[in-house]
Amino acid sequence: MKGAYSRAHAVLMTAASAALLFSFLVYALYAANLMSFPYDYDQGEGFEVHDSVLFSRGQLPYRDTEIYPFYASNYPPLFHVMAAPFVWFFGPAYWYGRLLGFLGSLVSAAAIAYAVYRDGGRNRWIALLSGLAFLSSNFVYHIGPLFRQHTMMATFETLAVVMLAGAFPRHDKRAIAGGLFLLLCAGYTKQLAAISAIAAIAWMFIRQPRRAVRWSLGFALVGAGLFLWLNVASGGQWWRQAIIANVNVFIAEQAFGLFILWFKLHGFLLIPAALMFVYELYVDRLSLYGVWFAAASLFGGIASGAWGAGDSYFVTSVAALCILSGILFARLLAGVRVMPRRLLFISPARLSAIAMLAVPLLYLGYARATLKMPTDGAFSHIASALNIEGNVRENFYDSASFTVGGYARIGYPLTAEDWTAGAEIVRLITESDGAALSEEAGFTMAAGRDVITNPTQLRNLDRVGLFKGKELLGMIERRDFGIVILRALFYPPTVLQALDSHYELSHTVHMNGFDYNILYPKTQDSR
Amino acid sequence: MDGEEATVSKRQLGIALMLLGLLGFIAILAIDILDVGRQGGIGPAQRIALAVMAATALLGITLIPLGDAPA
Numbered sequence A: 001m002k003g004a005y006s007r008a009h010a011v012l013m014t015a016a017s018a019a020l021l022f023s024f025l026v027y028a029l030y031a032a033n034l035m036s037f038p039y040d041y042d043q044g045e046g047f048e049v050h051d052s053v054l055f056s057r058g059q060l061p062y063r064d065t066e067i068y069p070f071y072a073s074n075y076p077p078l079f080h081v082m083a084a085p086f087v088w089f090f091g092p093a094y095w096y097g098r099l100l101g102f103l104g105s106l107v108s109a110a111a112i113a114y115a116v117y118r119d120g121g122r123n124r125w126i127a128l129l130s131g132l133a134f135l136s137s138n139f140v141y142h143i144g145p146l147f148r149q150h151t152m153m154a155t156f157e158t159l160a161v162v163m164l165a166g167a168f169p170r171h172d173k174r175a176i177a178g179g180l181f182l183l184l185c186a187g188y189t190k191q192l193a194a195i196s197a198i199a200a201i202a203w204m205f206i207r208q209p210r211r212a213v214r215w216s217l218g219f220a221l222v223g224a225g226l227f228l229w230l231n232v233a234s235g236g237q238w239w240r241q242a243i244i245a246n247v248n249v250f251i252a253e254q255a256f257g258l259f260i261l262w263f264k265l266h267g268f269l270l271i272p273a274a275l276m277f278v279y280e281l282y283v284d285r286l287s288l289y290g291v292w293f294a295a296a297s298l299f300g301g302i303a304s305g306a307w308g309a310g311d312s313y314f315v316t317s318v319a320a321l322c323i324l325s326g327i328l329f330a331r332l333l334a335g336v337r338v339m340p341r342r343l344l345f346i347s348p349a350r351l352s353a354i355a356m357l358a359v360p361l362l363y364l365g366y367a368r369a370t371l372k373m374p375t376d377g378a379f380s381h382i383a384s385a386l387n388i389e390g391n392v393r394e395n396f397y398d399s400a401s402f403t404v405g406g407y408a409r410i411g412y413p414l415t416a417e418d419w420t421a422g423a424e425i426v427r428l429i430t431e432s433d434g435a436a437l438s439e440e441a442g443f444t445m446a447a448g449r450d451v452i453t454n455p456t457q458l459r460n461l462d463r464v465g466l467f468k469g470k471e472l473l474g475m476i477e478r479r480d481f482g483i484v485i486l487r488a489l490f491y492p493p494t495v496l497q498a499l500d501s502h503y504e505l506s507h508t509v510h511m512n513g514f515d516y517n518i519l520y521p522k523t524q525d526s527r
Numbered sequence B: 001m002d003g004e005e006a007t008v009s010k011r012q013l014g015i016a017l018m019l020l021g022l023l024g025f026i027a028i029l030a031i032d033i034l035d036v037g038r039q040g041g042i043g044p045a046q047r048i049a050l051a052v053m054a055a056t057a058l059l060g061i062t063l064i065p066l067g068d069a070p071a
Helices: A002-035 A045-056 A078-090 A095-119 A124-136 A138-143 A150-170 A173-187 A191-207 A209-233 A237-246 A252-282 A288-303 A311-333 A348-369 A377-386 A416-431 A441-446 A455-463 A470-477 A493-502 B010-034 B044-066
Strands: A372-374 A396-398 A435-438 A481-486 A503-511 A514-521
Touching: A002 A095, A002 A124, A002 A138, A002 A348, A002 A372, A045 A078, A045 A095, A045 A441, A078 A095, A078 A150, A095 A124, A095 A150, A095 A311, A124 A138, A124 A311, A124 A348, A138 A150, A138 A252, A138 A311, A150 A173, A150 A191, A150 A288, A150 A311, A173 A191, A173 A209, A191 A209, A191 A237, A191 A288, A191 A311, A209 A237, A237 A455, A252 A288, A252 A311, A252 A348, A252 B044, A288 A311, A288 B044, A311 A348, A372 A377, A416 A441, A416 A481, A416 A503, A416 A514, A435 A441, A455 A493, A470 A493, A493 A503, B010 B044
Parallel strands: A435 A481
Antiparallel strands: A372 A396, A481 A514, A503 A514
């Protein structure tokens, strides 16, 4: 009987591994397809390229938006500092930031696998599946190979949590300092990492309050010191741009929609992870992974409802749930008693036998729930075999569909037409006289023109009453811009009204599923 | 190694969560009482925060009977 279970387990585990490896293959191909595309794939990437350019020149991107070129960033510096050396050698480009993001996601997956291996009883196969499960998440897939700081934040968070979970109970001072340093890195990559930092410190406090207070004081001092330095170095713009202007409107429907989607996509591992957390809370001791999972799921999920946020805000919780579920599965398979004696209605051996079939089936279910893939070309036979067809695009299937607000409507491969369309917009900029006002920075950088404004940041500042825009509005009214490229209309209302009064739509260029409106100054006749 | 220093018990954690939830709940409600010029009553973000605080307090209450077991 045991032999039959073992054989079935091996077959199902092989199938689960194949399914998740296929998902990884799709992810790697998507990353490779995206890597060299020289324009925005996701709106706003170009401004992160520009931040890296500024850092490569030793300049801060926290600037006064009232004076030309009206540019400022609301992102912390670390990811762009990491990309800055690439700017020295290769100039402004998207590929190295996307490569860093993709490699960051692989490092996160490796850290997840290591955590499950170390803390779950050294089950290599479950460790591997846990790491692959992270990469299979639709949310990770979206953001991983973008020139975005979010993936790197999640990488630093995961490394920090895995390091602290091992080091703090062992009193390993060097590793604790390393873990806290990585948490600082995460925070100075993106502000959202504050949730992980609070979770880690809370867990340390629960474990050993006095030591936790000592370590936390050091952590807070270094973090605050960096904060003050940035604020002084930027003449107060760090506080204005990255903190005050970084609070956005909360859209409850978006948060609820994303919570439901998160559950639908990750439920096969999310429920076991939640059970593991409940078990730790009431029966065993709370692990850092459990506290991290609860905090990242709840607060990251709520934060996903902010304007401009989205599914990527769940990536940290996905890392945590992959670790927690992996540890639970590894322990069940090893026959370790996970229930207290008084609640034990099934023997550990029997539970282990059930787990031998259930665990790989859960990973298989997860692989199906998170399936996204092209449905044409080399993939058409697989799509037919799986009985799926393109649902978000003619030639691309995404199990999440594109119906939930805040879920990034990207993930499909770029085509030759997208390259041609991007080059066409660059040509139009090159041929225009005067400055170019573009809602995406990639075009102006490719044309060798100044990057002027960051629309979402102007919008954020305007919302909190910190944008007057006298000089920018003057330039628009004088028609100093020879060409304007609009996509999402993220500029503040006053800027959009001025553009509407003084510029007219010439035509639309379709690129990457989005319409780019090309505007020129109105002539005397058309006013 | 953990035994070298006292740790937080499940009961202490429960009490802390219960107090956090209750105080947080009151503080969120107080926003509307203190900020008299504010329009629109309790907004969606506030409602979610209230629910989170209530859930935190309830979670804390369920931990209190677990006594001195380490959290």
